[in-house]
Each structure stands twice: as C-alpha cells, then as structure tokens.
Amino acid sequence: MMKRTFCIVLAxxxxxxxxxxxxxxxxxxxxxxxxxxxxxxxxxxxxxxGAAEIKLSQLALTNSKNPQxxxxxxxxxxxxxxxEAELKTVSGSKGNTDTLTAIHQxxxxxxxxxxxxxxxxxxxxxxxxxxxxxxKVFKAGETNSDKKLKEFAIKSAPKLKQHLTRANxxxxxxx
Numbered sequence: 411m412m413k414r415t416f417c418i419v420l421a422x423x424x425x426x427x428x429x430x431x432x433x434x435x436x437x438x439x440x441x442x443x444x445x446x447x448x449x450x451x452x453x454x455x456x457x458x459x460g461a462a463e464i465k466l467s468q469l470a471l472t473n474s475k476n477p478q479x480x481x482x483x484x485x486x487x488x489x490x491x492x493x494e495a496e497l498k499t500v501s502g503s504k505g506n507t508d509t510l511t512a513i514h515q516x517x518x519x520x521x522x523x524x525x526x527x528x529x530x531x532x533x534x535x536x537x538x539x540x541x542x543x544x545x546k547v548f549k550a551g552e553t554n555s556d557k558k559l560k561e562f563a564i565k566s567a568p569k570l571k572q573h574l575t576r577a578n579x580x581x582x583x584x585x
Contacts, residue, residue, distance in 0.1 A: 449559050452551040453501045459544040460490040460497075462514035466536060469521050473529040478580055486537070486573060493566050500558045514540075527584070534581045541574035 463486050470483035497503070510518065517536050524532055548570060551563030 446554070446556055448550065449501075449554050449556045452547060452554060452559060452563065453497060453503055455547045456497055456544065456551070457494060457503065458511060458514070459540060459547065460494045462510050462517070463537070463540060463544075464490050464494075465510065465514075465518055466521060466533060466540075469518065470529070470533050473521070473525050474533065475526060476530050478583075479530050479533065482534075482537075482576060482580060485576075489569050489573070493569070496566075497562060500562045531581075531584055534577055534584065537577040538574065538581055541570055541577060545570050545574060 467483035467486040467490075470479055471487075474480055474483070521529060521533055521536070545567065548563045548567045551559055552567065554560045554563065
C-alpha cells in the first residue's frame with residue numbers, strides 16, 4: 411500500500427513540475443522560432459528529463475549491486491546522452507541541463523540516501539514514472555510544426571518506450 415501511495419504522490423508531483431516547466435519562457439533555442447512555444451517547451455522538457463534520468467542512473471551505478479539494474483542504468487545513460495546531443499543539434503539549443511526541476515532534485519536527494527534493495531526499488535519506480543511522463547512529452551513533440559523537432563520526437567520515442575517496458579519488467583521482478 412505504501413509503495414502504491416508513493417508512486418501516486420511521485421507521479422502527481424512530477425506532473426505538476428512538468429506543467430510548471432511549460433509556463434516558463436525559453437532563453438536560447440536558436441533554431442526554433444520564438445512563436446513555436448510547443449517546440450520550446452518540448453526541447454526544455456526533453457532535455458531536463460534526460461538530464462535527470464542520467465543523474466539518477468549514475469546514482470544507480472554507485473548505489474546498486476543488482477546486475478540487471480546496473481545494465482539498465484548504463485543503457486539509460488548511453489541512450490539519453492546520445493539523444494541529448496542530437497536534440498541540442500536539432501534545436502540549436504545550448505540549454506543548460508545541469509539544473510534539475512525541484513521534483514527531480516528531490517528524487518536525486520532521496521535516492522542518494524538509499525542502498526541495495528531499497529535503492530533499487532525506488533530507482534526503478536522513479537524510472538517508470540519519469541518514462542511515462544517523458545513519453546507524453548515526446549508524443550506531443552510528434553505533432554510539432556518544426557519538422558526537425560517532429561522527426562526527432564518520432565525517431566526517439568521508441569527508445570523511450572523500450573526503457574519504460576524494461577523498467578516495468580524489472581520493477582515487477584523485484585520483491
């Protein structure tokens with residue numbers, strides 16, 4: 411019951427933070443016309459989510475001993491690093507991905523304190539929730555008026571869906 415409550419609270423908090431991100435003005439997305447607010451929002455949310463997943467997965471490499479978890483974390487880091495570089499090229503963004511939203515920073519802070527099975531459970535739950543949310547961001551990106559962003563979203567979404575599917579399988583296998 412506590413696990414379900416935690417997941418619900420975490421999902422709600424993540425949704426609120428993503429909505430808050432949508433209301434901010436972008437500063438430097440050179441190749442995206444300023445009139446394309448959806449494109450700017452897509453780039454910001456995709457970069458921030460990717461940076462958070464990388465940071466959280468780096469923690470997994472330190473705090474987990476589960477070989478399945480370690481392999482998953484390495485794949486998330488590799489895929490998100492590649493997608494981040496590609497998105498920056500496509501968008502012309504020099505956006506700062508070092509700053510996380512309050513929700514993602516809270517997740518990092520919570521995970522730093524955990525080890526072994528407790529870490530594994532929380533990490534993979536966070537990965538499930540974050541991938542569910544970022545898939546929605548990319549789904550919206552698939553209809554963007556900027557052709558390059560649209561193509562990037564369409565091309566990248568299957569990899570994110572693979573991450574989600576794998577995270578769900580790992581989560582189901584944990585006791």
